[in-house]
Amino acid sequence: DAKTTQPPSMDCAEGRAANLPCNHSTISGNEYVYWYRQIHSQGPQYIIHGLKNNETNEMASLIITEDRKSSTLILPHATLRDTAVYYCIAEAPYNNNDMRFGAGTRLTVKP
């Protein structure tokens, strides 16, 4: 699995877009980028994943650079309930059957 690098913390104003960056410069061609978040004392929650193309679902958008060395998770209208630790993971399908979580980014949405 490729190593990912994220800022340890970020703040965002309620109602504004939260843009969470992730660097995965050593990502290989078959590794997907996954995003999970973990709200205090709960299990991680799947958000979105992608390989090459930008992806959007009801929770967020994922923008992957053309060289795939970095990506950005976008929460379009952050709410206080989006305050959580966000994890970016790069993993190949069926590779070692584990997901390698780093320390993540602690996003604090402020009123």
Next chain:
Amino acid sequence: DAGVTQSPTHLIKTRGQHVTLRCSPISGHKSVSWYQQVLGQGPQFIFQYYEKEERGRGNFPDRFSARQFPNYSSELNVNALLLGDSALYLCASSLLPGTGAGETQYFGPGTRLLVL
């Protein structure tokens, strides 16, 4: 539909004891993974099981063991507990092992273990 369920939610043990944690995957999911999350860190992979067979193992001592039952539920066992085993133990289920294209792991709420 029910998500991944884990029991118990909290547990207090003393050093040297053993513990069994239980997990029920989402209906239809055949793969179960276990993770340990120490306070302030991200989850660390312990085991993955698929169709009752171990498909992956993280860097944990032999005191940690697991099994999967015919109904795809799973148990994580930890023997000779140490203070450092205090953590949140997370179970995740998926349709298939690994995260494959279109696959994702869904996590339960975890079991918080405190070893005194």
